[in-house]
Amino acid sequence: MKNKKLTQSNLPKALFFLSCFVTFIGWSQQDNTSYKKRVLESSEIDMLFSYYDQDGQNAAVTGGEGTEELTDATSTIVLRMPMNEDDVLTVDVGLSAYTSASSSNVNPLDGRNSTVTPFDASSGESRKDLLAYINPSYQHSSEDRNSIWSANLYFSSEYDYFSVGFGGSYSKLFNEKNTELTLSGRVFLDKWNAIYPIELRQGFFDDRITGNGTYNPNFTSFEKENRNSYSLSLSFSQILSKRLQGALFVDVVSQNGLLSTPFQRVYFGDVGNFFIDDFQLADDVERLPDSRFKIPFGGRLNYYVNDLLVLRSYYRFYWDDWGITSHTASLETPFKLTDKFTLYPTYRYYTQSAADYFYAKENALSTFDFYTSDYDLSKYNAHQYGLGIQYKDIFTSTKIFNFGLKTIDLRFSQYDRSDGLNAYIITLGTTFVGN
Numbered sequence: 001m002k003n004k005k006l007t008q009s010n011l012p013k014a015l016f017f018l019s020c021f022v023t024f025i026g027w028s029q030q031d032n033t034s035y036k037k038r039v040l041e042s043s044e045i046d047m048l049f050s051y052y053d054q055d056g057q058n059a060a061v062t063g064g065e066g067t068e069e070l071t072d073a074t075s076t077i078v079l080r081m082p083m084n085e086d087d088v089l090t091v092d093v094g095l096s097a098y099t100s101a102s103s104s105n106v107n108p109l110d111g112r113n114s115t116v117t118p119f120d121a122s123s124g125e126s127r128k129d130l131l132a133y134i135n136p137s138y139q140h141s142s143e144d145r146n147s148i149w150s151a152n153l154y155f156s157s158e159y160d161y162f163s164v165g166f167g168g169s170y171s172k173l174f175n176e177k178n179t180e181l182t183l184s185g186r187v188f189l190d191k192w193n194a195i196y197p198i199e200l201r202q203g204f205f206d207d208r209i210t211g212n213g214t215y216n217p218n219f220t221s222f223e224k225e226n227r228n229s230y231s232l233s234l235s236f237s238q239i240l241s242k243r244l245q246g247a248l249f250v251d252v253v254s255q256n257g258l259l260s261t262p263f264q265r266v267y268f269g270d271v272g273n274f275f276i277d278d279f280q281l282a283d284d285v286e287r288l289p290d291s292r293f294k295i296p297f298g299g300r301l302n303y304y305v306n307d308l309l310v311l312r313s314y315y316r317f318y319w320d321d322w323g324i325t326s327h328t329a330s331l332e333t334p335f336k337l338t339d340k341f342t343l344y345p346t347y348r349y350y351t352q353s354a355a356d357y358f359y360a361k362e363n364a365l366s367t368f369d370f371y372t373s374d375y376d377l378s379k380y381n382a383h384q385y386g387l388g389i390q391y392k393d394i395f396t397s398t399k400i401f402n403f404g405l406k407t408i409d410l411r412f413s414q415y416d417r418s419d420g421l422n423a424y425i426i427t428l429g430t431t432f433v434g435n
Helices: 013-028
Strands: 044-055 070-082 087-100 128-141 147-158 161-174 179-192 226-239 244-257 274-276 291-304 310-320 325-332 341-352 380-392 403-417 422-434
Touching: 044 403
Parallel strands: none
Antiparallel strands: 044 070, 044 422, 070 087, 087 128, 128 147, 147 161, 161 179, 179 226, 226 244, 244 291, 291 310, 310 325, 325 341, 341 380, 380 403, 403 422
């Protein structure tokens, strides 16, 4: 989450007198004890919805050539509840329904397509899937609010993948809360239910296969289907002046286990080609090392220009032992239109080098140990342009049941990648506060 430096105008006198009255009541109910402000005054509910659409011609499931059509609709509810003055329980629940050529063309033969081709998604049932997750977390703040610790759990499930995660963090505030240091860690223990391309499954036969000789790929399934990820993060933020706030961060990530995607095809340059209609049958699936080490680090710098404009900048450098290095830079310029409406123009640039094991279609050889044709691991650069608008009502005058509407966010982003992948995402978010 981005660090934010908020500014606001003085509240009306009525609110001032009300706060004094509440403070007086707090004192009157305690014997020789100062009033202590709660970390979270009342329950809050975030309701989020997003729609994502992409297309391209380099699908990994069909060996780096074929449709990348994908749509995803995600709904999320985040509930934050104050347990007492110092503790907050947060429950994040989400459901994502998607259709994709990647899942459909794992078995391109299960639909009603007259001609089988990698550039069309199969119309069979494998074209769609559902992801569900829940992420509860608990946060405790010290009496002086200078120490914060949190713990969280994570569970997610889809047709061929199950994930369990847990983690925690500890934050310490110094220098009259102008300086913050946070150490956090997370562990994910994942399990594949490995699904392979239809032609590589035992017992496969189709009398439409064409090619020189007999289709008999040298394929063996993965012995282990677990994937474990461990991450440790350190961040430092500092209020540098009345207008300037900065932050630095570094992560160390280690993964081991099945890091290959079992249904992503690879075609070799030294093996004969076999087809069903226009669909080329796999020579193998991608094979990647069973360990990966990543180090991203970077920083944020936010500058308050005036009551109307804030500049939020971000940069990250990334390195891993698969040969990828990348740079990410972004700029967001929230512009206050009125007391209630804020406009959010954004721009993000990304560039990366290719992994050591990336090969375009038929450039890998069957004698190699590792290979993939997943263009997410290729060399490319990308531009993302976005625009959002936020409505904010600090008085929560609009009520739904016993909750007042605090904010509405509507955002649109366009993503363009140099390898031809294009996507857009629309997000709508609302925050309600309990009364």
